[in-house]
Amino acid sequence: MADILCAECERPVKDGLTLCxxxxxxxxxxxxxxxxxxxxxxxxxxxxxxxxxxxxxxxxxxxxxxxxxxxxxxxxxxxxxxxxxxxxxxxxxxxxxxxxxxxxxxxxxxxxxxxxxxxxxxxxxxxxxxxxxxxxxxxxxxxxxxxxxxxxxxxxxxxxxxxxxxxxxxxxxxxxxxxxLRYLGPCSECGAELRAERGESWVRCRARTCRTQHEIASIEADARAAAEDRLYTLAELGGVLTAVGARIGRATLYRWAGARRIEPRGWQHEDEYGQRITDHQVSEGDRQVYRLGDVLLLATRDEKQGGSAA
Ligand SMILES: [Zn+2]
Ligand SMILES: [Zn+2]
Known part of the structure; x- marks a missing residue:
């Protein structure tokens, strides 16, 4: 009897099913x-x-x-x-x-x-x-x-x-x-979106009337400073930390939150009017939010004490 062959890889299938x-x-x-x-x-x-x-x-x-x-x-x-x-x-x-x-x-x-x-x-x-x-x-x-x-x-x-x-x-x-492609926020001169490829250190505004050159490191520093006061859920923080170049693993983040090494600053509530931060829990689905700056500060401290944040 001829072997039955897997529909995908065409190797013989002993039990004769469609896929091996x-x-x-x-x-x-x-x-x-x-x-x-x-x-x-x-x-x-x-x-x-x-x-x-x-x-x-x-x-x-x-x-x-x-x-x-x-x-x-x-x-x-x-x-x-x-x-x-x-x-x-x-x-x-x-x-x-x-x-x-x-x-x-x-x-x-x-x-x-x-x-x-x-x-x-x-x-x-x-x-x-x-x-x-x-x-x-x-x-x-x-x-x-x-x-x-x-x-x-x-x-x-x-x-x-x-x-x-x-x-x-x-x-x-x-x-x-x-x-x-990295999105670097609006051009400080004209407000057009700045985008750069990984590894570049300068970006030129693409607006035809502007063409201003910006140093990416200084844009990042500004964005990071501005972002430090913003509040995020733990799930969001994972991505945000990566975006600002901080190497803090998800597991570490949850551990810090569980041990109250970072304090929640409020709740994220969502209803028909959209999403907002509240200082108390409005409904059951609300998630606690943490200040990005708190997380970065703790990471720096841990690093100085020789601990690993990863
Ligand atoms: Zn197969
Ligand atoms: Zn511009």
């Missing part, structure tokens, strides 16, 4: 990075929204962080990639659930917990650290990944593998793109 074990593993691995990528996108978006909100509210004193994106489209970082992953994952989760005769266990405690573990973020402990809550798409992806054998058996398993890996690649691009 190793391609099945690749599929599950791709599914399991979805929670982390979606969290990264949520954080990227929150950061952009915060800056946009500050601008439209006319609080000119708040200088932009060097992570700001500008122009049409950038405020919708990852929109297309998000739609693609959402469609693919929910369609397949529905199909699998139907075949297994179950409901996808979205929001069941075990699945939420498992999904959180795949975010590469510290788990929630007794102090209920604020996190972006896990959504249905990332849960469905993790649930699918628990079913390698039934997925391998699908006649359309190859299509699933390609759909998922494509969608994951696109998500990755959406997350990475804002980091490739």
């Amino acid at each position: 074990v190793s391609c099945g593993d690749s599929l599950c691995e791709a599914l399991l990075v979805v929670p982390e990528l979606l969290l990264d996108i949520a954080i990227t978006r929150a950061r952009l929204d915060r800056v946009r909100g500050a601008r439209t509210a006319g609080r000119a004193a708040e200088a932009a962080l060097p992570v700001r994106a500008a122009g049409r489209g950038t405020l919708m970082v990852g929109d297309e990639a998000l739609a693609a992953i959402g469609n693919t994952v929910t369609t397949w989760a529905r199909a699998l659930a139907e075949d297994l005769g179950v409901n996808p266990p979205i929001n069941d405690a075990w699945l939420v917990r498992l999904t959180e573990q795949h975010r590469d973020a510290p788990p929630r402990d007794g102090t209920t650290l604020p996190l972006v809550s896990v959504g249905a798409v990332e849960q469905a992806a993790v649930w699918l990944a628990q079913h390698r054998e039934p997925l391998r058996a699908y006649e359309a398993a190859l299509e699933l593998l390609r759909d998922i890996t494509n969608a994951v690649d696109r998500l990755r691009c959406a997350v990475d793109r804002p980091r490739e």
